[in-house]
Amino acid sequence: KQEVTQIPAALSVPEGENLVLNCSFTDSAIYNLQWFRQDPGKGLTSLLLIQSSQREQTSGRLNASLDKSSGRSTLYIAASQPGDSATYLCAVPSGGGSQGNLIFGKGTKLSVKP
Amino acid sequence: DTAVSQTPKYLVTQMGNDKSIKCEQNLGHDTMYWYKQDSKKFLKIMFSYNNKELIINETVPNRFSPKSPDKAHLNLHINSLELGDSAVYFCASSQEFRGEKKLFFGSGTQLSVL
Numbered sequence: 001k002q003e004v005t006q007i008p009a010a011l012s013v014p015e016g017e018n019l020v021l022n023c024s025f026t027d028s029a030i031y032n033l034q035w036f037r038q039d040p041g042k043g044l045t046s047l048l049l050i051q052s053s054q055r056e057q058t059s060g061r062l063n064a065s066l067d068k069s070s071g072r073s074t075l076y077i078a079a080s081q082p083g084d085s086a087t088y089l090c091a092v093p094s095g096g097g098s099q100g101n102l103i104f105g106k107g108t109k110l111s112v113k114p
Numbered sequence: 115d116t117a118v119s120q121t122p123k124y125l126v127t128q129m130g131n132d133k134s135i136k137c138e139q140n141l142g143h144d145t146m147y148w149y150k151q152d153s154k155k156f157l158k159i160m161f162s163y164n165n166k167e168l169i170i171n172e173t174v175p176n177r178f179s180p181k182s183p184d185k186a187h188l189n190l191h192i193n194s195l196e197l198g199d200s201a202v203y204f205c206a207s208s209q210e211f212r213g214e215k216k217l218f219f220g221s222g223t224q225l226s227v228l
Contacts (some may be wrong), residue, residue, distance in 0.1 A: 032214065032225070043118070043204060043219035044157075053212070088159065093215070101159035102217065 023090035054082035120220035137205030146188035
């Protein structure tokens with residue numbers, strides 16, 4: 001059974017710092033991996049999707065890497081800003097294909113202090 | 115022009131009542147979902163509907179029933195509400211394209227059962 005874990009559960013950094021969020025999954029036979037952002041009182045926004053054949057994806061100040069063999073992904077945020085404060089979740093489809101429902105980690109709550 | 119909208123945003127009700135949460139998506143997606151986020155922020159799939167057919171039904175109580183009047187709507191009806199049903203419920207939709215299936219989430223409905 002696929003399990004997704006995110007470390008740390010919470011992170012507080014001063015503005016301008018570069019930071020890394022970690023995600024690990026127990027079954028390496030994943031089709032892809034997504035990183036989401038959740039703002040309080042709002043839904044989830046998809047940030048990056050990495051296919052199993054890819055090693056990383058970039059969007060602006062965000063860079064997500066994927067190491068399937070070790071069951072890990074990282075989300076790198078460069079030059080953090082207060083507006084980056086949110087909960088970040090990673091998720092993988094269950095069953096190894098693209099059709100499975102997403103299995104989510106519990107998220108990392110990020111707070112960027114001005 | 116909201117992509118996935120769900121109502122109400124907040125729902126406070128007594129134990130034993132029956133309630134519904136509505137969800138609509140204007141993205142033309144063929145699959146819609148309901149997720150439950152508990153007090154520990156763990157997000158878990160409840161149902162998904164594809165072309166008006168239930169394709170995934172996780173082990174949720176049969177007091178919960180998804181109803182899809184058409185492709186753009188997936189409502190969640192809950193009978194005989196219990197204290198443990200208190201959570202945030204998220205609707206989502208997706209469309210697979212070239213092996214990628216990004217989910218778009220609604221802003222959530224916070225259900226409080228008293």
